[in-house]
Amino acid sequence: xxxxxxxxxxxxxxxxxxxxxxxxxxxxxxxxxxxxxxxxxxxxxxxxxxxxxxxxxxxxxxxxxxxxxxxxxxxxxxxxxxxxxxxxxxxxxxxxxxxxxxxxxxxxxxxxxxxxxxxxxxxxxxxxxxxxxxxxxxxxxxxxxxxxxxxxxxxxxxxxxxxxxxxxxxxxxxxxxxxxxxxxxxxxxxxxxxxxxxxxxxxxxxxxxxx
Amino acid sequence: xxxxxxxxxxxxxxxxxxxxxxxxxxxxxxxxxxxxxxxxxxxxxxxxxxxxxxxxxxxxxxxxxxxxxxxxxxxxxxxxxxxxx
Numbered sequence: 001x002x003x004x005x006x007x008x009x010x011x012x013x014x015x016x017x018x019x020x021x022x023x024x025x026x027x028x029x030x031x032x033x034x035x036x037x038x039x040x041x042x043x044x045x046x047x048x049x050x051x052x053x054x055x056x057x058x059x060x061x062x063x064x065x066x067x068x069x070x071x072x073x074x075x076x077x078x079x080x081x082x083x084x085x086x087x088x089x090x091x092x093x094x095x096x097x098x099x100x101x102x103x104x105x106x107x108x109x110x111x112x113x114x115x116x117x118x119x120x121x122x123x124x125x126x127x128x129x130x131x132x133x134x135x136x137x138x139x140x141x142x143x144x145x146x147x148x149x150x151x152x153x154x155x156x157x158x159x160x161x162x163x164x165x166x167x168x169x170x171x172x173x174x175x176x177x178x179x180x181x182x183x184x185x186x187x188x189x190x191x192x193x194x195x196x197x198x199x200x201x202x203x204x205x206x207x208x209x210x211x
Numbered sequence: 212x213x214x215x216x217x218x219x220x221x222x223x224x225x226x227x228x229x230x231x232x233x234x235x236x237x238x239x240x241x242x243x244x245x246x247x248x249x250x251x252x253x254x255x256x257x258x259x260x261x262x263x264x265x266x267x268x269x270x271x272x273x274x275x276x277x278x279x280x281x282x283x284x285x286x287x288x289x290x291x292x293x294x295x296x
Contacts, residue, residue, distance in 0.1 A: 025291030181226035
């Protein structure tokens with residue numbers, strides 16, 4: 001898990017606001033990894049992720065003179081980066097009407113259907129984390145609607161708190177929790193189907209060997 | 212069926228339950244329910260495992276060097292590349 005503790009360095013707001021290049025370079029050095037990774041997970045395209053990375057820091061540099069430290073630097077940077085990534089997603093969708101991420105999510109028809117109930121926790125870790133399974137984990141995240149995906153990425157992958165995530169996305173903390181819950185439950189569903197198939201395959205092989 | 216109603220009603224709280232951020236009252240209610248409901252227990256276990264797997268497999272690779280170089284160039288910070296941090 002990306003440890004946000006590692007990125008809690010002290011920066012001189014004064015120097016940053018003055019446009020001090022050395023201090024800004026330190027900021028870029030500190031946050032470029034997490035921002036690039038966030039872009040990659042949101043957009044699944046290296047070029048787009050690189051664009052988001054560049055745009056984030058270009059905008060940050062321009063906006064720093066007016067940054068008053070009401071939120072933390074990291075929250076502020078995440079906010080810029082997340083908005084950049086969401087803009088790319090919207091452009092891709094090519095909709096005329098901008099989609100706000102705090103639109104109420106309609107409950108889909110399938111949302112309250114019976115859950116997949118199968119306990120795959122007993123599977124050994126090396127089976128749960130084969131390279132194929134890890135690829136599937138990524139794929140499952142990419143299949144989440146963006147409003148749920150972004151919350152999941154910020155909370156569970158980037159380790160931001162509920163409060164920080166709410167600030168980044170301009171949502172209430174309740175909305176963050178609701179979306180995280182929905183995102184996690186959907187991922188659980190997808191993983192249950194996937195691991196269920198793996199378990200069934202294994203059983204077939206085992207049964208085949210016994211006869 | 213009352214049991215179904217209870218399960219669905221608690222479903223939306225399971226994520227907070229797994230994080231340990233629930234009010235004591237709801238937490239107790241869930242734990243009482245879990246004692247009686249195997250299905251919900253499976254959901255809780257697999258939900259915890261799901262979160263665990265994502266934490267464990269979170270990619271910690273750094274920005275590729277060429278991407279970093281282009282970034283620093285774009286920001287007019289070339290002189291500061293690989294200095295500290």
